[in-house]
Amino acid sequence: MNNLIKNAVLYLRVSTEEQVENFSLGTQEEICTREAQFKGYKVTKIFKEEGKSAKTIVGRKILIEMLEYCRKNKSEVEAVIIYKTDRLSRQIFDYLIIRKK
Numbered sequence: 001m002n003n004l005i006k007n008a009v010l011y012l013r014v015s016t017e018e019q020v021e022n023f024s025l026g027t028q029e030e031i032c033t034r035e036a037q038f039k040g041y042k043v044t045k046i047f048k049e050e051g052k053s054a055k056t057i058v059g060r061k062i063l064i065e066m067l068e069y070c071r072k073n074k075s076e077v078e079a080v081i082i083y084k085t086d087r088l089s090r091q092i093f094d095y096l097i098i099r100k101k
Contacts, residue, residue, distance in 0.1 A: 006041045007044045008080065009070065010033070011087065012029055014051070025048050032082065039079075047062050
């Protein structure tokens, strides 16, 4: 691995009501991609979860897939970039578990 290149993945999530409020997947992807570039990361994979609440991690297939991908590729993934913390979890306990993984 080239130490000059830092790899990141994006995790994007919307629930039906948030799509109306302009937190669309496209908007999140654009903002997160710009942030990655600004911080010197190359985005290697994007995980998109549609219509899922962040009240719990149960039933969030794409989140679990992203966590597993990061675990399997831990030597190659330096960061997970999200639009806002509540895209990952609305519960502090779940957020801390995800962050530890």
